[in-house]
Amino acid sequence: MKISIIIPALNEDKCLPRLLESIKNQSFKDYEIIVADANSTDNTPKIARKYGAKVVKGGLPGAGRNAGAKAAKGDFLFFMDADVKLPEDFLKKVYHEMQEKYLDLATCGSKPLSSLLIDKIMHDLANIYIKLHQFTEDPHAPGYCIFVSKRLFMRINGFDESVKLAEDHDFVKRASRFRPLKILKSTEIMVSVRRLIKEGRLNLIWKYLRVEMYRKFRGEIRKDTIDYEFSKFDKKRKRILNIKLRRLEQRLIRMNNEYKIFTRKYIIGNLTENYKQQLEKLKRRFDNINKSFKKIVLNNK
Structure with missing residues (x-):
């Protein structure tokens, strides 16, 4: 087995079918799908099984990803969120680029599933930020798009489940001490903007800035110290x-x-x-x- 696609999920019966359908339509077929379900009360487990996914008991994102990795058989672990969508030949391009460049840790750029200019610009800013930080001691990759070899994942003992927020950045930072993070050039992933709509675009920016400042001066976030309630963008x-x-x-x-x-x-x-x-x-x-x-x-x- 070459790839294990791991998806932490909680009540994702609206978004999950879109992702699973896009995986089903991939030209690359040597993969398995593992949905780490955090006790969903909707049809998430049923939908996952309908598409042939293995369903394991999940939890918060870090715990869910670790649970999925524990059940994985693939040489590479592809961590995704339920609200992303894969373009044509995505798995083939990611796997081949990682093989050709001998990569153990990678991510790629993202495009919003939205026609709004402000959403495009926010993702462009995020993409450039991630590109610039791949050369630093604290490289970043979003949790919805982390590709890592299983051997590297095991070497750093996976995600730190005590980290409450930005556990994806903590994971990449620790992993990059052994193998560098690289930004793939062959493809991009498509991402839902539901979080931007729910929390408000500007307020989500402030949230991420506070997260970055906290991590820089106080370390990883192990307490619920960041406010999650925000107003809508005007x-x-x-x-x-x-x-x-x-x-x-x-x-x-x-x-x-x-x-x-x-x-x-x-x-x-x-x-x-x-x-x-x-x-x-x-x-x-x-x-x-x-x-x-x-x-x-x-x-x-």
């Missing part, structure tokens, strides 16, 4: 907001092009300056764009 003045977001999108495109040039030079060892200095320049550019984004959203509340 959609007034949509036309003006879209104009500003279009301009911001152009800055993101230029930033991403600069990142591509940086990575090409980094790979072939042709950096004219110390790579850390160039990386810091890119990070400052990213921070400026991020500040502009927050200012735009705040001014349109």
Whole structure:
């Protein structure tokens, strides 16, 4: 068995069929599906079994992922959330790229299952943030899209179940001490925006910023210290907001092009300056764009 797809789930009978259908339609077939169910009260286990998935007892995301990994037979563990969708040939592209590059730890970019410009920009910001941090001591990968060899997973004893929030970042940070995290170039994963709708786009940004600050200065989050209740994003003045977001999108495109040039030079060892200095320049550019984004959203509340 080459791949074990592990999906922690709690009452996911609305989203899970979309993901399982997209897995069923993959050209790559050497995989198994394990749904770690956290005592769902809806049809989640029934739907999982209908698609041939193995259902195991789950829990909070970290515990669910560990439970799924324990039952896994694959050489690689692909951790996903129930609300993602796989594009055509996703499994084939991820597996082959990891094999060709001898990778044990990877993630990929994400695209929103939404036509809203603000959702596209938020995911573009997240993608660039993850790309830049792969070169640091604290690389990031979202829990809905972590690909890891089973041997590396076992070496670090899986997810730390005492971590209440950002357990995915903690996992990747510990794993990257042995094998580097790499961002795959061959494909992207499609992600639901239901969390953005439920918690509010701006407020979700503030939540993630607080998480990053807490982890930086106090360590991993082992208590329920982050507020989860947020208001909805205000959609007034949509036309003006879209104009500003279009301009911001152009800055993101230029930033991403600069990142591509940086990575090409980094790979072939042709950096004219110390790579850390160039990386810091890119990070400052990213921070400026991020500040502009927050200012735009705040001014349109």
